[in-house]
Amino acid sequence: MPRSLDIDVVIFGGGAAGLWTLDVLSRQGYRCVLIEKTALGTGQTVGSQGIIHGGLKYSLDGLLTQSAYQIRQMPGIWRDCLNGSSEPNLSDVALRSDGCYLWRTDSLSSRLGMLGAQIGLQVTPQSISKEARPSILKDVPGHVAIMPEQVISPTSFIHSLGMRWADRLMHVPNDDVIKFDKDSTGRVTSIRITQSTGEYELRCHQVIFSAGQGNATLREAVGLSADRMQRRPLHMTIAKGNLPVFNGHCVDGSKTRVTITSEVTSDGDVAWQIGGQVAELGVSMMPEQLIQLTTSELKAVIPGFDPSCAQWSTYRVDRAEGLTPQGKRPDQPVMHLDHNVITVWPTKLAFAPSVASQLQSHLSAHVPIRPGFTLSDLELMKSFDKPKVAPAVWESATQWWSIQPNQQPVSVRRVA
Ligand SMILES: Cc1cc2nc3c(=O)[nH]c(=O)nc-3n(C[C@H](O)[C@H](O)[C@H](O)COP(=O)(O)OP(=O)(O)OC[C@H]3O[C@@H](n4cnc5c(N)ncnc54)[C@H](O)[C@@H]3O)c2cc1C
Secondary structure: OOEEEEEEEEEEOOOHHHHHHHHHHHHHOOOEEEEEOOOEOOOHHHHOOOEOOOOOHHHOOOOOOHHHHHHOOHHHHHHHHHOOOOOOOOOOOOEEEOOEEEEEOOOHHHHHHHHHHOOOOOOOOEEOOOOOOOHHHOOOOOOEEEEOOOEEOHHHHHHHHHHHOHHHEEEOOOHHHEEEEEOOOOOEEEEEEEEOOEEEEEEEEEEEEOOHHHHHHHHHHOOOOOOOEEEEEEEEEEEEEOOOOOOEEEEEOOEEEEEEEEEEOOOOOEEEEEEOHHHHHHHHOOHHHHHHHHHHHHHHHOOOOOHHHEEEEEEEEEEEEEOOOOOOOOOOOEEEEEOOEEEEEOOOHHHHHHHHHHHHHHHHHHOOOOOOOOHHHHHHHOOOOOOOEOOOHHHHOOOOEEEOOOOOOOOEEEOO
């Protein structure tokens, strides 16, 4: 006989969306558990740049699009959580920066981009004087501004949210040991899991798939179509070494030419993640080619930048999103309700609170709150291993390259 647990909500996937939802629903009193296949945050959340966007990126073409409108509330919500004045209390999350610098390559179209960014947003770029610039931007010819968009350390964020409800987390590394039982109407009634410690049955009212690209396989496993999702690949560059701590975007017209975010690593170096247009162009490139492109771009947009002060690597990661007709970025989070299964793609890390509150509203209307977990329920949950937090991208990179000083074109050499 399997050992049974009565659960209100079973969440699959412990990235930003799943963990924020677990927190909101658990605080509301739901009997809620989260099943993670790999390590918390694996894929997009830990691979992300951690910028709490307020809509600037969405409005660079000068129009306040629907997506800019939706996202403009997010920085305020996050700020309250990050300073501990609102739940979830994220005051222990490492803040990479309180704002992001913004500068442009000196062209008319990019000036228009900066103007467009100011239309209708709650966080708008504030011009800064030459004296107030960070030293890395001191020789940039044009205008420099700062956006009050906070930048968080994604691993620290995942660690903070994950530890709040550690007793509700279950590490189940193999999809094959999970079986979904459905009734004649198509509702999932229970989830059976075979572990080395025995058989378990999670009788459930609601299932949430928040597993990023893993949602496709999960949907198939419950007989739903997998083609509600799109993947948009990126090839990101990372650098580690004697670099300044810096977070900012270089804008060219309506495009972000490079986006740099940075964090101090456990061994005291500074690591940069570099995204933006280079990460899109780099999708078809080998790591060496992308490093050449990224370092050339950095030299072009940051006068005096010397890439030989760091080691360089790359990582590939797909953005997993709800399907849109032309494969473009969705305007906002995408959710599908099929019987009692909700599949969610937040579109942006910044949207995690919005996803959780939409799910909470849905559940409040459909799933009653019952007495919480008993001590024996909590004891049974201890039979499951607890997932770890995925390592930062520079910790999982296995190959690094160095840049030869003063060579044109940039010359890249493998170091490890
Ligand atoms: C390079 C990059 C940079 C980005 N930068 C930003 C940024 O600066 N700001 C911003 O707002 N957004 C950014 N984004 C977007 C943002 O990262 C994502 O929208 C967000 O992190 C998605 O979170 P998620 O929880 O849906 O999925 P994920 O973070 O992908 O998490 C999914 C989780 O589900 C688990 N999982 C997978 N399959 C299963 C399964 N079968 N069963 C159980 N668990 C499973 C995974 O192991 C993982 O832990 C960026 C994205 C990328 C790729």
